[in-house]
Amino acid sequence: MSIAALVLVLLMLTPYVIGYRIAFSDVVVTSGWLLFAVVVFLSSYNLRKKLTYPPLLKSSTWLQMHIYLGIAAMVIFLFHTSGKVPTGHLDIALYALFTLMVASGLFGFYLTRTIPTTLSSRGNEVIxxxxxxxxxxxxxxxxxxxxxxxxxxxxxxxxxxxxxxxxxxxxxxxxxxxxxxxxxxxxxxxxxxxxxxxxxxxxxxxxxxxxxxxxxxxxxxxxxxxxxQGLLKLWLFFHIPMTLVLLIFLVAHIVLIYAFTYGGS
Amino acid sequence: MRIPLQEIGHRDSQYERPNQQWVCGWAKDGNPCMLGPDGKGRCTVAAQSICHPVKDGDRWVCTRSDVLGGACTAGPSPTGECACPSPEQPPCQPVRSLRARRTRLTIGAGLFAVAVLLVWLMSPNSLTMVSPGTLSAAHLAIEPPPGVPNCQVCHQGAELGFGSWLSMIASQTETHSVEVNQQCLGCHFSETDQAIAMKIHSAAELSEISPAVEELSMLAGPTSFLLGLSDQVYGEPMLDQTQGACSTCHNEHEGAAHDMKVMSDVQCQVCHTNQFESFNDGHPAFTSATSISSGIKFDHAKHQPRFDDGLDCQSCHQADAEGKTMLVSPFENSCQGCHEQRSKDHHGDAIKKNPVPFLQLPEMEFEDPVYWPAELAVGENLTPMMTLLLAGDDEALPLLSEIYDGDGAAGDMFEWFFILEDEGEPEKKAQLATAIKKLVSELADYSSSGEKARTVRLSKAFSLEATDPELQTLQAELSAANFVMQMFKQRYLPQLEDDLAGEEVDATDDEELTTDWIASKHMSGWRVDSDEGAISYRAVAHSDSWLKTWIETLVKSQGRTAQMTSMDEMRADIRALMLDELSGDFKSCTKCHTVQGEAAPWSAAGRLYDASGFTKFNHRPHMAMLNEPGNCLTCHIPKNESSDASIAMPRGFLPHDKATCSSCHAPGKANNTCLNCHQYHHERP
Incomplete structure (x- = not known):
């Protein structure tokens, strides 16, 4: 499953990695929508954890996809922004939010990969x-x-x-x-x-x-x-609220992009 | 030693409910009640202690569960009332679970984000807040109309305001990028070029750029695995794309210092990747030699002796202000030194040789009396200039058409006479004589009516509007030569006006009226040949205005094909024939100047990179490194074999050697990107 997810991510990223069609398609729009879709999917992981029914794959599978797509989102973000820090107020805020989310995600990834091992090495496994x-x-x-x-x-x-x-x-x-x-x-x-x-x-x-x-x-x-365990839970107190804030700013960004794509009067 | 903390078994272990909104207030002290608060955050400890007895036969039985202490020993009262003891644990103040607190924090953060956005978007400075960044320096200089915000120059959204932004998404159409493009194309492309601006390389057809480029652009199929994979997922790029956005390549709002024209090699390799990887790895060898796109025919190899005598490249070539184009110095600075014009008698220099015949009365015999200087009219053919002027006469045009019929006389007067035998020869000869006399009369008429008549004649002859600048200049030149034409008339047809007025005149009376040479400043360059009955012109200096005007007018009239009548077609055929004839007559001009197309390229301006083309080069930085006489030859290697003088533009150089460029333009050295030498847009903004 992990390999399949990785292949899927690579398939999606391939055109961007090699710059395919960059000259003749609006890559910023394409990568923007792709990034938005990925962020929405990443956000849905929390909803999935709340849902006990229907059984939409195992939570561990979702976590694997969450990690792979999170890495994919970072790459798409770099293409979308051309690796440059924007200069507009709203865009800077959005850029900072996404960067914080990436940092938070990487920190969470580190925690989820290190803490369980240390917990099993000491004392009882407790809830x-x-x-x-x-x-x-x-x-x-x-x-x-x-x-x-x-x-x-x-x-x-x-x-x-x-x-x-x-x-x-x-x-x-x-x-x-x-x-x-x-x-x-x-x-x-x-x-x-x-x-x-x-x-x-x-x-x-x-x-x-x-x-x-x-x-x-x-x-x-x-x-x-x-x-x-408290650190694992405390991290979510930052990661999840920031996700909602990021989604709201993303929606505002999309609205403004399309509103201002029209030509002048 | 590891001490187990929790017993395994549902009776010995608490059942955790982390998804619930509330948890027991005693949980933090390690003493939670078994069931916890209800869904509304109320403590249930009191309710937990009591049971709901059920009647088993004639007895009431306690139903308290084991986890709540099990059945009480006293049991229910005889009336079925619970008699369980009060719980040892006092009621608690339930607290929210971690998840509930996280949810509240998330909602609070979301509301805060919405509030911040609303404040931003509804504030008076909302356009500043939503601006994605500073414009590039060039666009920053665009002044909006008074009272209109800067954003509104390009974005309709800025005009409509916050309330309309959401609804604008719903009304988006596929053509929105085209509308934005129009904002760009309106300033950056001519009206004609806008139609092809969005096509590949802004060329109507790739073959317009060059056959080699067309071959390079063909997608023969990706050779790399990644390209093949992308082909399978996304399909091939569309080579006939016309709906793309300028912003695909040109990103705005990235600061005043941002260069919107910068593109990466990857963007070029999208189509060209099959052919080569980089300039140093697989770029085709150069096939073109030094580009000499001026209208001047100049054979560098032929001038080699002069270079041996000390002439260097910069004697004739100087870089323009930007250093991009090597301009050719004007004739006076570069050529006149050798091709001098100091002779006073107009016979000492090639520029002033080769007189161009203007008028010559053709030899014609008439059956009926016609006023015609039979002794002086000895011309065998009509001169090209005379033919062109006669073509402006509707009555003479059919005669000219017969004379210049390629299947008939083909311009030979005697052949025409021969063909005409028994088919109205006398009448047509008389008509031609009348037309010529009318022409001479008009040319010699210095009054305003003569000027108008000449303008009408020229307009018809060249199929140009009477207001056309070249045509008006030619008319002015004819007026300036009025004195010469009067002299011609006086010499050969002194009774012309009486003849045209219908009076009976006798050519034998002309002897007495003939006048000898007349001196005038207006005579400069004109020559009247009494023996030939002709008048001709010879350039008096370089850039002679008489010959220049004739060539410019004639060249401009070429290709005027819109809505042509049969007479226009006849005139166009005659003009085409006369242009060939005159190219020989004008050889004092055409020896060095190329006369072709619809413009007369007098200046040798060199290649203009801002006009069109696919390749660019800036001489200045290269000359800074090679700033010694003779070092131009590092790149421009002359051909040693003699060039063919018959071709329009002798090129005396070998093709450029790519190795010369790639020795410096290589990774880690000088820039070797595609855009360093190429421009994407063939028709340039």
């Missing part, structure tokens, strides 16, 4: 919307461990550790920016603190501390998923 639930479950279990520690050994070491470090760490997503750059420095430091207090614990608390260490790691992985 983004369930992360608060799992975070709460971890927090509940940590609080149970701390209470158990107080009851069985009358030691306050783990309780103090909880109060000093874990309470804040478990109460919400933490270290989002560090997770975006794949840094585990904070969690290492936290676990190191826990291990440093290990020598003061009795055997029972050491068992509990070991479980705490696993839970800290689990929470850190959860934060990692939250940060990275």
């Amino acid at each position: 983004f919307e369930r992360i608060p639930l799992f975070r709460r479950q971890i927090k509940d279990r940590v609080e149970q461990i701390i209470l158990q520690s107080i009851e069985q050994s009358a030691s306050s070491i783990l309780a103090e550790f909880y109060e000093s470090y874990l309470m804040y760490f478990l109460s919400g997503p933490r270290n989002v920016l560090l997770h975006l750059v794949r840094s585990e420095r904070t969690s290492y430091r936290l676990r190191h603190e826990l291990r440093e207090s290990d020598r003061y614990l009795d055997e029972q608390d050491k068992v509990l501390a070991a479980e705490l260490d696993d839970l800290i790691k689990l929470k850190d992985d959860l934060d990692f998923h939250y940060a990275r």
Whole structure:
């Protein structure tokens, strides 16, 4: 399917790549309409995701087409603009919008190609919307461990550790920016603190501390998923609204082009 | 160690509904209710806790689902009322889902975009806002009428305004590009050329450009895979395209410094790709030699001795202001030095040799008495100028037609007399004599009536309007020669006016009335031959106005074929014959000047690149590199063999050598693009 899509794109681009018929057809108009059609098709991907019926190919197939046609749109755009930045106000706005869309698309392509791999390498595969639930479950279990520690050994070491470090760490997503750059420095430091207090614990608390260490790691992985999945969702908060703005400006551009194609009075 | 976070199983796992507009307000704390808010964003936690008991036989049964806590132990009341405990979780304030928030942001961004556009398009500066960019410098200089915005000069949309722009799309027609083209063609092409401006290379037929170009343009079938693929998808380019837009190649609104004429080689290779890749790779060798398109016959090889004596190219050739055309210096600067005119007796130079016979009374014998100087009229034929002037006489025209009939006398008077025998010879001779006498009388008449008569005669003879500038100039020349014609009349036909008035005159009385030579400034160049009964003219200087005017008028009259009567056709035939005759008589002119077509090319202006043609060349940058005497020969290599003097334009140069150009015009060196040497439009804007 991917190969077929690539061949289709190449077929469409071939005449432009080799400059065929440039001398005797209005390539700007042709490439403009082609570009508009491609942008509309690219925009329809979001609609397809909302539609559960009819089954218009798999979403992964749509994503492949979205990527290939997105690359095609960039090439057609270069032909349409002859690689030059326009000088008119509206055209500059349109040019900037399309460039932003291309940058956004390339950024999204990078995210969709890199984030899933990193997610599968750390922790559980979780649904983004369930992360608060799992975070709460971890927090509940940590609080149970701390209470158990107080009851069985009358030691306050783990309780103090909880109060000093874990309470804040478990109460919400933490270290989002560090997770975006794949840094585990904070969690290492936290676990190191826990291990440093290990020598003061009795055997029972050491068992509990070991479980705490696993839970800290689990929470850190959860934060990692939250940060990275959140970035994927946050990117769409830019890409999709910009798509609508681009379409509106494109329509205005087409209206003006045709309105001003008429000769003078 | 990996600790599993979620249980697998529908009873142990939440069912996520990311497409819903609202999510539970406790979800962010990890404690969402099982069902979440309703579609309107209202919390359903209270409704979730209660059940709707059903009656099973005579008992009511709790129906609360397992995910909501399962059937309560107390069960429904005996009356069927729910007795489930209140939910532990308090009601929440539902929040919008991520997708709902993204949708709202998208709609907001769209509305903002529409608002921005409306402000732009409806503002007083809307035309500035929608302008795609600054015009090129040439178009920027077009001044619109007062009160009319610049855009409106070319775009009707600017006049109609924002309210009409949408509706204009619906009314678009296939011809809209043609309408825009008319705006361009109206200024850039003559009315005649507009019809072919949009055709391939702006030529009516490709063969007009040159047979070689036509061959190059033929699409024999693409040789590359990509071209073949495109052929299959889009078909071949249309070689008879007439509906294209100027903007296909010429992009406007790209700034004042933008050169709208620039095209890429790719655009040329669309049709020419089968033949060659670039100037350095496969471009055909040049077949044409140095182009000498002036009307001057000049054999460079024949003048080789002069070059050996120190004459160089720039003695005669200088670049024009733009450096494109190598102009030929005027006669006075370039030729006169050798072909001088200093002799006072009009016999020392080739320019002033070869007198042109103007009038000569033909030898004719009459049966009835006719006033005719039988002793002095010895001409065997009519002179070409005389024949042309007689052709302006309706009565003489049929006689001339017989005299110059190619199947009959073919211009030989005695042959005509022979043919006429027994077929009205006396009458026709008398008619011809009368016509000649009438002509002489008109030419000698210095009054205004004589001037009018000559104008009518010339107008008929040359099939030109009486107001035609060349014809009026010729009439003025004839008037200037009036004195000579009077002398001719006085010498040979002194009683002409009485004869034409119907009085009976006797030629034997002419002896007493004959006058000897008369001196006058108007006589310059004229020669009266008493023995021959003729009057002839010889150029007194280069660019002699008498001969020049005759040639210009005669050349202009060629090709006047519209709505011709039978008499016009006879005159046209006679003019064609006389042009051939005069070419021999005018050899003091035609030795150097080519007389052909409808214009007399006196000047040797060189090739004018802004007129028409497919190839262009600018001498200036090349001369800057070769600015030493003799270096012109780098490109212009003279032929050594003698050229044929009989052809119209002897060319003394070998074809240009492509290698000379490609040694500099190569990738990485000087420009080697198609447009560096070629212009797309054969008929140039």
